[in-house]
Amino acid sequence: MIQALEISNKTNDKIDAIVAYLQVAPDDDKLWLIALFTGRRPKRPVKTTLIRSWALELSGLPEWLFLECYSNVGDLGETISLILPKPEYHVEKTISQWMKELIELYQKTDEEKSLMF
Incomplete structure (x- = not known):
């Protein structure tokens, strides 16, 4: 997912990569992803x-x-x-x-x- 986010500058490609990741990621990873992307990092x-x-x-x-x-x-x-x-x-x-x-x-x-x- 990180590579897909890095290699594209198109918003829709980035959204697709995040959605694909969220479909397969364990729940605790989903929570961390959301926290990090919304600025709620430690x-x-x-x-x-x-x-x-x-x-x-x-x-x-x-x-x-x-x-x-x-x-x-x-x-x-x-x-x-x-x-x-x-x-x-x-x-x-x-x-x-x-x-x-x-x-x-x-x-x-x-x-x-x-x-x-």
Whole structure:
């Protein structure tokens, strides 16, 4: 579903992808999808500065080059996605599994969080 949403800029294609997903998704995933699309997501469990620091470490870029890229791209999430190395493997999880893991991060220290990534 995510790929179908990403590759099209047509509203009807996006609606069709969401409807198709909702027809086959487990109930807890449907609830999370609705919550996320309506802005009712949980508070961010990892600070932006920590995510940026991890991205710099994983990419191997010097900070000045990262900042230069960020100023050109204009969006931190997009900049990070562009500088990170290609993933070595693919993880299959449901929306509710991802959300459960994110919520569990609240109780962890920054050091514990970094060890997970």
